[in-house]
Amino acid sequence: MNGLTLPVRATDDGGQMRDPLALLEAAGTAAITAAFGRPFDPVVRRSQREQFGDFQINGAMAIAKEVGRPPREVAQTIVDHLSLGDAVEKVEVAGPGFVNVTLRPSWLGAAVEAAASDARLGVAVVGAPETVVVDYSSPNVAKEMHVGHLRSTVIGDALVRVLGYLGHQVVRQNHLGDWGTQFGMLIEHLVDQGLDGGGIADLNALYQEASQRFKDDESFAERARKRVVALQGGDPSTLARWDALVAESQRHFEMGYARLGVTLEPGDVRGESFYNSLLDETVAELESLGLLRMDEGALCAFPPGFTGRDGTPLPLIVRKSDGGYGYAATDLAAIRYRVRELRATRIAYVVDARQGHHFAMLFAVAQQAGWLEGVRAEHVAFGTILGPDGRPFRTREGDTVKLADLLSEAVERAAAVVADKSPELSDAEQAAVARAVGIGGVKYFDLFNDRVKDYVFDWDRMLAKEGNTAPYLQYAHARIRSMLRRAEAEGCVPAGPVVVEHPAERALVLALLGFNDAVHTTAQHLEPHRLCTYVFEVASEFTAFYESCPVLRAESDALRSSRLLVAALTARVLATGLDLLGIETPERM
């Protein structure tokens, strides 16, 4: 165990720490440093069993080995040096050298009050904000968005929200596929049809027709190739159609983003074409660094450690043998631009896991070029959405599923549930709830598992009222809101001091105080499922609390005020947590 690598957990500087984990880590580290003259990771964890208290400090066993003393003695030494004031009720050494910590109810209550009076709900802003470029969504021009774009868009947007909430400067980058040889056939086809590229109802049809003709009609294919040259050469009428095509596609994307509730805006678009003017200088720089050489007619980089089928070095092809630049050149120009112009200190590529190899090579070359000094470039990989047959998700006819159709079906299915469960709501409100539940269901289902894994698309599960789903979470939130409205009508006001007595009350409070940690670890790992797990825990603990702890009918006014405050904080944590995931929380449902 390396004692020098300490967990970096941001804490607010607003006085008393409200996150028990952060508090214990700070106190644990201080105690260890004081006792042993150097810091070790105190290894603070939530206790899995009630008998072991609320938290445990597990570092003693590892430290014992380092300092050559018995583990229980080390544990006791840590306990002796712990300075936690009135935060703890009981600290004891147990087993081979565990330190079990039970927090004092009064401290927990005060911490909840502090979180409730904080606009950030106890979530600290990072001490050292980074400039984080997040590359996500990135659909292709002249194609409608389909399921293949769902994951990047949804995961990327959740990450962007989380990072922004923590005070990082986030730069969204929608790396549109707006350039490449396919535009030759598309534009040539437009010309043949007498179209200028605007107002196209069915982009997919356009693409399919063009692509069909390209395959079947050699003279068309020849003209398409010439059209590519014209486009690259900046021919005005060709460029005008290309522009129109891009603008038309963007209109479609904007509609999709609006329906999905995604924060991407037109200004975030920096498509492949944006880098055209930077390709020459990017490649020239790599050449001057001696990183490129000709191989089989192509200009390549050979980052160390990558070998192909036959064991020979594997190239990253920067310039193709036909003289044109490939996607690697664009990606290299983009990484350079993001570091130099956007001043990124962290770059996250929310892209399909299947491109892992490409990104590994890309980062390796960028590293060799010296572009990643002090910059973390990460491939935020995600798995494939599968159909019931275990193959990539498609329609019964074998076509890709259009995102617009998928979202429509989600809302329709949700609407049926709403009509069944909440007939008392107005039509307009039912429709709004159906949208929130349907879209939220799709998004949450995409977020709640470890992103690198594939998952099987399943309508029934993502819209299920029970279990770890968006509807369950939204419902939990809505019932709290309902209760709070009633409290207000009855003139009851949430107020401290917060009583932490009942086991369910205590469990809920501990969950609420974990918000800071949940958001920070999500940002560190760029894994939204961690936040999902957290939000579900809060909702579960709340419903348990709700069953066993009367709020409005609490046995005393003081208890009622206290529980109202806990409930109000719960609603805000749920709403904020879900909002960070990009999911709406209706007031009633």
Next chain:
RNA sequence: GCCCCCGUAGCUCAGCGGACAGAGCAGGUGCCUUCUAAGCACUUGGUCGCAGGUUCGAAUCCUGCCGGGGGUGCCA
């Protein structure tokens, strides 16, 4: 061939160096004159793919194997 990812309860998955492995779904048993039952409580269910190794301690780290998926020079 080589590289990457995955293999945990019937199903879908958390956990990824710490005390007897957790949750949801499905199954079983209860709970609506009481704050929204789109809910809750209790319960059945596991050689953590297999075999070695490191460690006081391994589902978690290392090695090898088995099974599944993906990638592997001019598409992105």
